[in-house]
Amino acid sequence: MLMVAMNSLLLHPVRPILSFHKTRDSALPPSHDILAAGNLDDAPPRLRGNSSSTTSKRKQDDYHSTLKALNSKGRFPRKSLGQHYMVNGSVNEELVAAANVKEGDFVLEIGPGTGSLTNALLEAGATVLAIEKIASVISKSCEIDNVRPASGSLYGITGEGTLQWTTICEAKGPPEGNSFTAKVVANIPFNISTDVVKQLLPMGDIFSEVVLLLQDEAAQRFVDPSLRSSEHRPINVFVNFYSDPEYKLKVPRSNFFPQPKVDAAVVAFKLKQPADYPHVSSLKSFFSMVNSAFNGKRKMLRKSLHHICPSPDIEAALCALNLPPTSRPEELTLDDFVKLHNLIVDS
Numbered sequence: 001m002l003m004v005a006m007n008s009l010l011l012h013p014v015r016p017i018l019s020f021h022k023t024r025d026s027a028l029p030p031s032h033d034i035l036a037a038g039n040l041d042d043a044p045p046r047l048r049g050n051s052s053s054t055t056s057k058r059k060q061d062d063y064h065s066t067l068k069a070l071n072s073k074g075r076f077p078r079k080s081l082g083q084h085y086m087v088n089g090s091v092n093e094e095l096v097a098a099a100n101v102k103e104g105d106f107v108l109e110i111g112p113g114t115g116s117l118t119n120a121l122l123e124a125g126a127t128v129l130a131i132e133k134i135a136s137v138i139s140k141s142c143e144i145d146n147v148r149p150a151s152g153s154l155y156g157i158t159g160e161g162t163l164q165w166t167t168i169c170e171a172k173g174p175p176e177g178n179s180f181t182a183k184v185v186a187n188i189p190f191n192i193s194t195d196v197v198k199q200l201l202p203m204g205d206i207f208s209e210v211v212l213l214l215q216d217e218a219a220q221r222f223v224d225p226s227l228r229s230s231e232h233r234p235i236n237v238f239v240n241f242y243s244d245p246e247y248k249l250k251v252p253r254s255n256f257f258p259q260p261k262v263d264a265a266v267v268a269f270k271l272k273q274p275a276d277y278p279h280v281s282s283l284k285s286f287f288s289m290v291n292s293a294f295n296g297k298r299k300m301l302r303k304s305l306h307h308i309c310p311s312p313d314i315e316a317a318l319c320a321l322n323l324p325p326t327s328r329p330e331e332l333t334l335d336d337f338v339k340l341h342n343l344i345v346d347s
């Protein structure tokens, strides 16, 4: 049977934490058992075609099961919560494959919604801890067998608090030796992607991979910032400090219901273990220096960082790194920033 842990949190009672386990004696309802029930006014787009009739049927079923789940709740997707549901099962499979999810893995899913990605994760053999802001959208297609309390230490995945290690421990059970790593796979609302990235990437001691379906433009920005362009920002230094990001594939907007105004993309962030982070004496002072450097967008570093040390010392440090004394922040790589920090802050 599927095991589900549901928690009413102390401060945010509408935020359930669900932990799904697939066991041998019970399979998920096969998607073709779910009847079509699409009478929502806002008709979704046609799914992208595929030559295989089986795949095409499965895609239709993903579309129908999502509509059915929404209809059974009498709910329309809420734009403010980024509720654009995935109606193409192949994309869910791509997300699962990008994280290399296999039997026995423990996966955190943010925003399970109607549960189509949750089902794909379970089919791959994972145990899933699913955090959903709106309990009422969760699909009935996932059988609820057991209700288990969790601690009240999780206030929310974004904005409102911090995802606590203890919460994941409680859901996952005790560590097995040193291999206590989990993965994150999620189709998150586009408007919380930066918050989610900022919160999860420094958790390399917990998560080995974070695979997210993001707005395409944000995905490209996270993964491929061109030096010397206005796209190079502190978030790129942050992403590369904590992870090796990879842009996996573009997901056209037609694969969602309702259709968003923009395309999406799958990004896999392979998290670095803390021991592999670039060496800086203080994370706080490093990221504070990076933020200051970018604060004066067009300013040269010798000006924007002169509150840290005198301009001539910054010029000397840049020269020692074979960089022009007139360097601007968008011209420095992560490695340059680390070396600059260590020269001007630590010496």
Ligand SMILES: C[S@@+](CC[C@H](N)C(=O)[O-])C[C@H]1O[C@@H](n2cnc3c(N)ncnc32)[C@H](O)[C@@H]1O
Residues within 6 Å of the ligand: 081, 082, 083, 084, 085, 086, 087, 110, 111, 112, 113, 114, 115, 116, 117, 131, 132, 133, 134, 137, 156, 157, 158, 187, 188, 189, 190, 192
């Ligand atoms: C883009 S939909 C994806 C739903 C489903 N995973 C899918 O692929 O069809 C995002 C989901 O995240 C939920 N959500 C929005 N804000 C959230 C938050 N701060 N924490 C957790 N879930 C959130 C929404 O209610 C919605 O179910």
